[in-house]
Amino acid sequence: MLTKDAPRLRDMPAGDVIKAYRRWAPVYDATFGRLVRDGVKQATTRVNSFSGRLLEAGVGTGLALPHYGPQLSVTGIDFSADMLRRAHARVSKAGNENIESLVEMDACNMTFADSTFDVSVAMYVLTVVPEPQKAMSELARVTKPGGTVLVVNHFSVDHGMRGAIEKGLAKHATKLGWRPEFPVDTVLTCDKLRLVSIKSVKPLGFFTMLEFRRIG
Numbered sequence: 633m634l635t636k637d638a639p640r641l642r643d644m645p646a647g648d649v650i651k652a653y654r655r656w657a658p659v660y661d662a663t664f665g666r667l668v669r670d671g672v673k674q675a676t677t678r679v680n681s682f683s684g685r686l687l688e689a690g691v692g693t694g695l696a697l698p699h700y701g702p703q704l705s706v707t708g709i710d711f712s713a714d715m716l717r718r719a720h721a722r723v724s725k726a727g728n729e730n731i732e733s734l735v736e737m738d739a740c741n742m743t744f745a746d747s748t749f750d751v752s753v754a755m756y757v758l759t760v761v762p763e764p765q766k767a768m769s770e771l772a773r774v775t776k777p778g779g780t781v782l783v784v785n786h787f788s789v790d791h792g793m794r795g796a797i798e799k800g801l802a803k804h805a806t807k808l809g810w811r812p813e814f815p816v817d818t819v820l821t822c823d824k825l826r827l828v829s830i831k832s833v834k835p836l837g838f839f840t841m842l843e844f845r846r847i848g
């Protein structure tokens with residue numbers, strides 16, 4: 633799949649991401665999880681206007697899983713076994729019958745066949761994956777033509793106080809487990825995905841929801 637040129641990014645080796653989420657897993661819901669809750673609700677509300685098979689890439693501890701409607705049959709993937717274990721526990725406890733499977737898999741190299749899903753979602757994941765452009769191409773590949781790809785993410789700016797903070801934090805990306813410096817152009821590289829809407833997400837518009845249509 634063709635991709636356009638994207639900004640150069642700080643390396644996030646897979647082993648470092650897995651280590652970072654081993655540390656995050658026990659405290660994720662009580663910390664970062666609180667910050668992303670509004671975005672998860674906003675994204676799942678949008679996704680619930682669709683039906684069919686849904687992929688959640690980087691499902692983490694499964695915060696979104698209880699919010700998906702019964703018309704969606706959900707597959708979640710993540711390459712942190714520690715985060716996934718919590719997602720499994722959440723589903724067992726809540727008894728969500730529309731969760732088809734939760735599997736350990738790299739979003740940059742998925743084993744699903746082309747056009748498997750009607751909708752694919754990646755929330756707070758692309759700043760983390762080792763190769764975000766590859767993840768976007770993979771999301772496009774596994775989504776049916778005409779289907780939807782929804783991305784919720786933090787995108788950096790290169791000016792003002794916020795830009796300065798993001799630049800300052802960038803050197804800690806590996807420890808944090810995400811890249812503070814991550815321009816939106818990074819995810820606008822796949823020629824099979826047409827951007828159809830951009831929405832600000834709470835809190836404080838720090839996050840953004842991008843909706844793409846998969847071009848046939």
Ligand SMILES: C[S@@+](CC[C@H](N)C(=O)[O-])C[C@H]1O[C@@H](n2cnc3c(N)ncnc32)[C@H](O)[C@@H]1O
Nearest residue numbers: 690691692710711712715738739755756760761
């Ligand atoms: C910030 S958490 C977001 C979790 C969840 N989407 C949420 O909204 O709470 C990022 C997740 O992406 C996962 N991840 C990072 N790189 C990945 C990759 N290449 N393939 C699959 N999952 C990945 C991490 O293990 C982690 O669980």
